[in-house]
Amino acid sequence: MSDSVIAVDWGTSSFRAYLLDAAGGILERREAAGGILRVRGGDFAAALLAEVGDWLKQAPDALVIMSGMIGSRQGWREIPYVDCPAALSDIAGGLERVDWGEGEAWIVPGLLDESRPDQPDVMRGEETQVLGALAQMPAGGGLVCLPGTHSKWVTVENGAIQGFATYMTGEVYDLLQGHSILGRLMTKGAVNAGRWFLEGVGLAQEGGLLNRLFTARSRVLAGDLPEDEVRSYLSGLLIGDELASTVGAGESAVFLLGAPALTVLYEAALGKLGKTAVTLETDAVAAGLFALAQHLRKGGS
């Protein structure tokens, strides 16, 4: 089974791997809780072998290619960021090989956007997902949102990543739930894209986030907001604030790339604001890693 690829998306707290055939088709996939922070003694070679050793036996010539925080200072090796704008070939140019006593293994560089001096931004992993989703976007262009703990908003033109911005939306939600005065009101009901979520999205367009968050408490006290909808209301306020400064009065269409539990919320929020959301399929990272592997094999790096 020559020309196979083992594609690995290795983040701070997650590990996803794909065994791909010579055409990029997914033969097998697996997930593990083995994020880089859980790797004992920093022995990433042993950790990788434990996860995909059986695939390497099946396909000894497979090329291993990894993206995400595995290329950060806390990962296997710190790979320098590539500057924006960055097309596939620019990112491939920053790939670095790691020697681990097994077959060929490479790590994808992250991206740095310094186009706005007071707002530099960095990412590791999302650039590969976006590369893999290009084929799903018209003429390789559009605004892509990757929701999460740190949501990324990526502008793509002519198949190249022009720039991006990070929003701490998911992390602030977790902080409120875990440690704030609002936490005691956030114990019932799962977040849903219903009335209270949409109310939060709408109110956030008026600004004043730090006040609006507090109204979750006063609206419960006033008997207005049901306690099992507090999570949805706060999620709506936070996602709404993110959207106010990303799409606002501008962009009319957004491509969503992420876990369905999140993209469904963003889809509803964008709909509330009169925008169009196109949800992309979520194995984009495998497609992105395969495209980079192809580039390597053609001798592009």
Added chain:
Amino acid sequence: MSDSVIAVDWGTSSFRAYLLDAAGGILERREAAGGILRVRGGDFAAALLAEVGDWLKQAPDALVIMSGMIGSRQGWREIPYVDCPAALSDIAGGLERVDWGEGEAWIVPGLLDESRPDQPDVMRGEETQVLGALAQMPAGGGLVCLPGTHSKWVTVENGAIQGFATYMTGEVYDLLQGHSILGRLMTKGAVNAGRWFLEGVGLAQEGGLLNRLFTARSRVLAGDLPEDEVRSYLSGLLIGDELASTVGAGESAVFLLGAPALTVLYEAALGKLGKTAVTLETDAVAAGLFALAQHLRKGGS
């Protein structure tokens, strides 16, 4: 020493008391860490006696009057909120007497602002501080900011509190420092009203708070923001966001009422935005409690 007043500001985590003479002059003051959450078994009478029993011996006829969270469900007794707009006489009308086996003791009601149905708000304690500061404001009117864990913005006209809004500014700062990915960058240097604080205030006017907070990290990575200025930068972003929605393009003067360590930051931030800040003296709560006590003695309640 007849007609004395023992004025108590009793919050969630703080206790401040004043012994006032018949003209409202401060004879003595004391502070304790005995916020309502620290009162063992909810025995507020015993806790109060422990704090001010010696004053009651000096002035057995003193009227005790208390404001703050002592009037909440977690306090001595839950006192119903008084609706806005509320003048001194309206707040005095909501005073409730507690029987504790000693002299006369009263608790001040909190205020409820339901003028905006989707943004109801409540406070307990700040209304009394504002009443006490009225004499320092021209014609009893103006916009008052009481910075803190939960900042309050209070609109006063004709000597009456017309409405108010709460901002979670201080609490969100504490969450970021204590529990977020930014926390590890917030270990050096005290918050100061210098260059990086003002930069944060300015950038916050453009919106996108959830993104701007993240730039603290990327600007440190980019070698732009010194690590010992991260606290000041984040404080500027948060206070700046609060100001964007409270003063914005409108109000030109703000009265500040609070701890000097905070009012000095708000003063600098308002200056950066071209607004005028007038810092009020901080024993306003004693003056407010004295005015309410006078109202009681004249038989107003």
